[in-house]
Amino acid sequence: MSLVRYVRLRVPCANARPGPAIGQALGPLGINMAEFCKQFNEKSESMYEKDTPLTVQLAAMSDRSFTFKVHSPPTSYLIRRNLGIHNEKGPSEPNIATPSGYITPEAVYEIAKIKQQDDKRWHLPLEGIARSVEGTARSMGIVVREEQPQAEAAEATAPNAEGEGEKAQAKVDAKKGKKPAPKKK
Numbered sequence: 001m002s003l004v005r006y007v008r009l010r011v012p013c014a015n016a017r018p019g020p021a022i023g024q025a026l027g028p029l030g031i032n033m034a035e036f037c038k039q040f041n042e043k044s045e046s047m048y049e050k051d052t053p054l055t056v057q058l059a060a061m062s063d064r065s066f067t068f069k070v071h072s073p074p075t076s077y078l079i080r081r082n083l084g085i086h087n088e089k090g091p092s093e094p095n096i097a098t099p100s101g102y103i104t105p106e107a108v109y110e111i112a113k114i115k116q117q118d119d120k121r122w123h124l125p126l127e128g129i130a131r132s133v134e135g136t137a138r139s140m141g142i143v144v145r146e147e148q149p150q151a152e153a154a155e156a157t158a159p160n161a162e163g164e165g166e167k168a169q170a171k172v173d174a175k176k177g178k179k180p181a182p183k184k185k
Contacts, residue, residue, distance in 0.1 A: 004029060004060045010074075013052040014045040029060040036066065044070055053077055071118050075136045078111045079103060083142070094141025101142045108133050108144055 007025050016022065018033035026033050036058070044054060047070065055071040072078075080086070083101045091100045112130040115121055121129060134144050 001065065002062045004062050007058045007060060009056045009058060010053050011040060011044075011056050012050075013048045013054050014041050014050045016040045016044075026058075026060075029066075030064045031058075031060055031066050032064075036068070040068065040070070048073065069119060072114050075111065075115060075133055076140060078114060079133070079137050079140060079142060082107045082111065091141045094139060096138060096141065096143060099141055099143040102145050102147075103137055103142055104147055105130075105144060108137070 007029070009022065009025055011022070016037040018037055022033055022037070026036060040056065048054065052073050054073055056068050057071065058066055058068040060066050082103060085101070094100065108130050109126065111133045112126050115129050115133065116124065116126060137144055
């Protein structure tokens with residue numbers, strides 16, 4: 001019983017079915033797809049919500065047996081789920097100047113805690129994993145920022161009799177360390 005090969009699969013949580021996606025990876029190795037699906041569904045049922053995409057690393061043995069490890073969902077999936085974007089494709093050209101969404105630092109740390117549970121990341125500091133999550137969000141065109149309370153946002157941008165709305169917004173931005181927006185001509 002020696003190792004033949006490692007195979008990485010992306011399988012929906014508790015909903016694996018023997019089909020072309022799994023068959024093309026496991027068929028040449030002689031692994032029983034139905035048995036893999038049964039074991040995977042039992043193991044992943046209590047881990048995450050149903051149909052959450054999970055990465056599976058499967059070790060195929062020479063006697064057609066196998067072992068597998070289930071890893072956390074992809075970071076991009078966790079970010080989209082946090083923003084309420086389900087099964088949608090992101091922007092074709094992500095740009096920080098015109099962000100497609102915003103995520104809070106607290107949500108970034110929650111995602112980092114989920115990612116830290118993987119076998120390969122247990123020794124990494126949470127701050128480093130959070131920076132990686134921020135980078136993934138940035139590549140998706142999503143900006144990490146503190147939420148601005150609704151009352152403060154409305155108050156800051158509402159112009160008063162002297163047209164002070166822009167000045168008030170500049171003060172709020174300055175408190176948060178943001179550069180002022182360029183003036184329109």
